[in-house]
Amino acid sequence: MTMEKILLSVLYLSGWNIIPSCLLHQYHFVVDPMNWTEAQSYCRDTYTDLATIENTEEMNQLINTVSSAGHRSEVWIGLYSKIDWRWSDSYRGSGAQYKNWDNYNDNEPDFGSANQFCVCFGGDGGWWDDQCSIEYPFICYRGTQLDPEFVFVNKKMNWSNAQRHCRETFTDLVTVRNNTENQKIQSLLPFSSGNWVWIGFFRDPNMYWSDGSRSSFRYWRGGVNSIASMSVVCGAATLQSSGQWRFLPCGTKLPFVCYSAPPAPLMRQVVKLKIEDSSVDLNDPAVKADILKKFQDKLKEKRVNGVTLKWREQPDGKVFHKEKQRKKTEL
Numbered sequence: 014m015t016m017e018k019i020l021l022s023v024l025y026l027s028g029w030n031i032i033p034s035c036l037l038h039q040y041h042f043v044v045d046p047m048n049w050t051e052a053q054s055y056c057r058d059t060y061t062d063l064a065t066i067e068n069t070e071e072m073n074q075l076i077n078t079v080s081s082a083g084h085r086s087e088v089w090i091g092l093y094s095k096i097d098w099r100w101s102d103s104y105r106g107s108g109a110q111y112k113n114w115d116n117y118n119d120n121e122p123d124f125g126s127a128n129q130f131c132v133c134f135g136g137d138g139g140w141w142d143d144q145c146s147i148e149y150p151f152i153c154y155r156g157t158q159l160d161p162e163f164v165f166v167n168k169k170m171n172w173s174n175a176q177r178h179c180r181e182t183f184t185d186l187v188t189v190r191n192n193t194e195n196q197k198i199q200s201l202l203p204f205s206s207g208n209w210v211w212i213g214f215f216r217d218p219n220m221y222w223s224d225g226s227r228s229s230f231r232y233w234r235g236g237v238n239s240i241a242s243m244s245v246v247c248g249a250a251t252l253q254s255s256g257q258w259r260f261l262p263c264g265t266k267l268p269f270v271c272y273s274a275p276p277a278p279l280m281r282q283v284v285k286l287k288i289e290d291s292s293v294d295l296n297d298p299a300v301k302a303d304i305l306k307k308f309q310d311k312l313k314e315k316r317v318n319g320v321t322l323k324w325r326e327q328p329d330g331k332v333f334h335k336e337k338q339r340k341k342t343e344l
């Protein structure tokens with residue numbers, strides 16, 4: 014029997030899910046204002062990392078931690094977003110850095126509701142970031158990157174469908190490299206303002222937690238997250254608005270919230286393992302060590318930190334006992 018099979022039969026045993034997810038993060042409020050990077054270092058030195066938040070329960074816990082310290086404003090949490098604009102056709106040559114953000118309210122790109130990763134082109138020639146799921150007509154080009162012919166497609170599609178249509182029918186969604194090209198596109202539009210078309214500009218929609226967690230829980234405040242020419246924006250929970258999140262320039266100095274794994278005594282737990290159909294000698298130290306390592310890896314995969322696993326020896330010094338045709342142990 015292979016080690017994998019042993020592991021599988023073990024994992025079916027009850028008592029394995031010993032760590033309820035609500036205990037994963039214990040929050041600590043730090044009142045000294047720091048910029049996001051300084052706060053991150055402080056949390057990593059003193060606790061585990063800046064706060065990761067995985068669900069509503071944890072969000073409420075974080076709010077309680079901050080408000081019971083008598084604080085009611087904005088605090089850094091561990092979330093951030095990279096601002097790396099790219100062109101659909103991967104153009105990086107001369108003019109790839111050209112941008113013509115719309116100057117309406119001087120807010121574009123405004124990363125509205127932290128949900129705008131694609132770029133549309135208004136009737137006045139200005140660019141806006143917008144939700145990629147919105148359906149707009151769009152501009153493709155045919156020919157080569159350096160000698161493009163622009164094509165207005167009067168069908169409404171979301172950004173990725175527009176991209177696919179351009180690639181299937183022409184070359185790609187349009188790349189815009191200077192004012193001349195911008196004006197050329199503007200002249201193709203059958204409207205002057207109040208309408209938009211997709212162009213090939215977009216950015217990575219991923220958001221990141223400081224500790225590398227993949228938690229997809231979000232709690233955004235509506236409205237504007239001005240990103241101007243920043244390369245990264247950092248997440249803050251706004252206690253004045255029920256703790257809802259928004260992005261701010263990472264250099265802003267704010268109090269912040271760290272997390273730590275819960276203290277060890279909470280985690281001490283005995284788990285009984287019953288292994289069926291095993292043909293290997295479970296009391297062989299190498300086999301025991303191997304099983305333990307597989308469990309440790311499993312915990313790591315589940316991002317459970319600070320847990321130590323040990324075999325518990327029974328009074329006769331053995332860990333596993335045969336039970337009729339079965340073997341049994343305590344961990």
Ligand SMILES: *[C@@H]1O[C@H](CO)[C@@H](O)[C@H](O)[C@H]1NC(C)=O
Pocket residue numbers: 145146147171172173174
């Ligand atoms: C665009 O629409 C298609 C379905 O037509 C959908 O599968 C896809 O997720 C949408 N893309 C975005 C970015 O909303």
Ligand SMILES: *[C@@H]1O[C@H](CO)[C@@H](O)[C@H](O)[C@H]1NC(C)=O
Pocket residue numbers: 107108159190191193194
């Ligand atoms: C704009 O970009 C196109 C494509 O690179 C180039 O052919 C054209 O000369 C540029 N025009 C100006 C005014 O820079």
Ligand SMILES: *[C@@H]1O[C@H](CO)[C@@H](O)[C@H](O)[C@H]1NC(C)=O
Pocket residue numbers: 048049050051263264265
């Ligand atoms: C945060 O502060 C440190 C130390 O003062 C500084 O080196 C760093 O550039 C600041 N980070 C930002 C994003 O402003």
